[in-house]
Amino acid sequence: MSSPVPLGFSADDVVNSVNLGLVVVDHDLNIRLWNDWMSRHSRIDREQALEQNIIALFGEQLTPGFLRALNNAIGYGLPAILSSAFHRSPLPLFVEQDRSEAPVRMHQSIIMTPLRSDVGLPTCLIQVSDSSTSVKREKMLMSHSDALKREAITDGLTGIYNRRFFDESYALALRDAKRNRSSLSLFMIDIDYFKQYNDHYGHSEGDRTLKLVANILRAQMRRPNDVCARYGGEEFIMLIPGFTEAQAEKFAERLRASVSDLGIPHEKSQSGTHMTISVGVCTMTPDIGNDGTALLDSADDALYRAKKQGRNQVISGV
């Protein structure tokens, strides 16, 4: 080192104490530096490694990705990254504690940085870090976050999606519809005389009915991008991309019939003897400035008219 201030400690000690594999290879790919970390994890001593050609030392175990990166660093002076996601284990390095015959290979992240030797020849510093623990942590976080996400977007009572999920999906569906200039249909669904049902049959029976209705509505969906969610108390909402107005109306009618066909007795209903729903539907091809409010309002307005005109029916908004 050409530091003007003496270090007061040995640079070698630093190289050997660092929790990172450090290797330097020269322009002939001969190994010029091999720190203790490398010895421990490769099970190759410094004496064996130094002055050896890295390709000869590891032989066929080196991947094309590793060689390409090394070539970029030595041949072109370009630094390179080998991520653990794409390469897993580019070098035959092992977890230190694993003393078995067939030890587990360590997941690695590698960074290659070009250096200039004293005489100006291209040289390359290879830094190897152990990503086994971070890979494990990522996997754990991922499974936790999947579980949490499921909870956060599901309605506790009915098991279908909740309003929060609908709001997120709606924003995405709106964006896709704008991008593809395709249509989007919104269905607002309300159970007729549900308050009277609850008062007459009791809340646990009311909850059971909500579940039945939610499930029969969900069962009508056919494609992965369709969304069915509980919007509030006895209100549901469905979002379906790609329908024409006529198709959407037909589908709304199918929703209405599916609930009616359940034949759930409802003595206090003023629109029949069993449980029914009212549906407001609207179909639109959103343009650039559309924030989705118009479609929501118009489906809501259609639902309001369906209820006003006697319930158990489908009304289309414009």
Place this chain on the structure above:
Amino acid sequence: MKVLSEIELDALTEVFNVGAGRAALSLSEIVGEEVLLSVPSIEILKAAEVTNRVFTLKDDKFATVSQMFTGPFTAEAVLLFNEDYALEIVRDMMGSQMSIDDLAEFEQEAMCELGNIILNACLSAMADMLKISLSSSLPTYSMSSPEEIAARLAEQGRDDNYILILHIDLVLEKHHTEGHLIFLLSSTSLSKLIAHIQQYLNTIL
């Protein structure tokens, strides 16, 4: 104003397509299937003229990977991919299911490598064909909106700065992605680049 003649622009496009071919080969090695990468067109603009138009407004967010490189000319190279598509590609390559918000560190590292492969391939092709030698910083990764990118360019967009924009097509089994590779360089660096292209043309014509 025309900065480069037709033939110079063609030569530069050729250089970058050689780079794209190298990058595709490296990516194929990782994915284990054919990857197609090409540079259909190149534009040169004054930094001050760059607007959102260049990066098609429909994109909400970009995944960017940048490297600073020096040699006979100095430039900042920035690779931009629509974030959703870039993540689809990275996920295809690794089989992960995370959402964009949860973009984990190792996905970022993967994105960095994806950018590094493409940038290095282009720079090495330039080095070989224009017979120059370049050195470069390590890639850095960030997520930016088109406005942030335009602001970042404007910040460096003094009158004499130019921007070389490569439009990139990337096809990986299920996905087709478009991206941009931007080189931000001063007029001095641009003239040196042009001089090297002319030398290259002299050797092949």
